[in-house]
Amino acid sequence: MVAQYDLTGRVAIVTGGTGGFGKAIAARLAGCGAVPVLWDLPSSLARAGETGLASQAVDVTDASSVDAAAAELFARFGAPDILVNNAGIVGDVRRTWEIPVDEFRRIVDVNLMGAFHVCRAVVPLMLAKDKAERRGRIVNVASIQAKEGMHNAAAYSAAKAGLVALTKSLGKELAEEGILVNAITPAASLTAMSIDAPPERLADILSRIPMRRFLQPDEVAAMIAWLASDECSFSTGAVFDLSGGRATY
Ligand SMILES: NC(=O)c1ccc[n+]([C@@H]2O[C@H](COP(=O)([O-])OP(=O)(O)OC[C@H]3O[C@@H](n4cnc5c(N)ncnc54)[C@H](O)[C@@H]3O)[C@@H](O)[C@H]2O)c1
Secondary structure, eight states, X not given: OOOOOOOTTOXXXXXXXXXXXXXXXXXXXXXXXXXXXXXXXXXXXXHHOOOSSEEEEOOTTOHHHHHHHHHHHHHHHOSOOEEEXXXXXXXXXXXXXXXXXXXXXXXXXXXXXXXXXXXXHHHHHHHTSOGGGOOEEEEEEOOHHHHHOOTTOHHHHHHHHHHHHHHHHHHHHTTTTTEEEEEEEEOOBOSHHHHTSOHHHHHHHHHTOTTOSOBOHHHHHHHHHHHTSTTOOSOOSEEEEESTTSOOO
């Protein structure tokens, strides 16, 4: 049975909303009555076609693009209640000293600076809601690599570890404001991001997961639905594992 949380009418921004996880998260939130708004790159929105959900073209690496989208969203839907920072890229798989400087920066820009830009634009809009009515929930999609530091993925691992630290800081800052901020650390799932990885890398990743299978996007959506709901009420600045037993901390 799928748990149904009552998110009726709650405006939910999902960055990277047309990707593998993003689609599942948006569908699950919509199923709980929320109003998802997909923030994604123009090329990804065009590829996704008509989804039946609201969307806005946003490049999370560009603070002015994010600010413009936030202002438009506020005018159209009012204050957002839920934010899922899910946009991400894995980038080139190389040893640390072989990563070109621009490539390292690009990966950090999307995975860490992107989430910062979005929080910077969206948190003030969440705070605009009367405190008594505020049910703010921010979920940052990090990665098992934030905890473990995957070989040949230093930029991605470092950016996701930074996102975990951002979650802890922001969680403390908003702890008395009716806005909970949490991170999830998924293991590998066969979405567009990972499906083209070399078979030997995928086999290596699978061998590290005690459940011996890849994560399903619906399992990400299930955890996020709870984190976005009133049922999640005393957790903030926390990191929730989704690694099939790989990380036991
Ligand atoms: N798939 C996995 O194995 C895995 C594991 C752990 C964590 N994650 C994380 O989950 C999140 C979703 O990944 P996914 O597996 O759905 O990958 P995906 O490639 O299917 O989706 C990523 C989405 O992010 C969007 N995006 C990329 N750059 C952007 C930008 N500059 N501005 C706005 N949107 C941008 C893409 O257009 C795409 O829709 C990412 O943050 C990823 O790092 C994925």
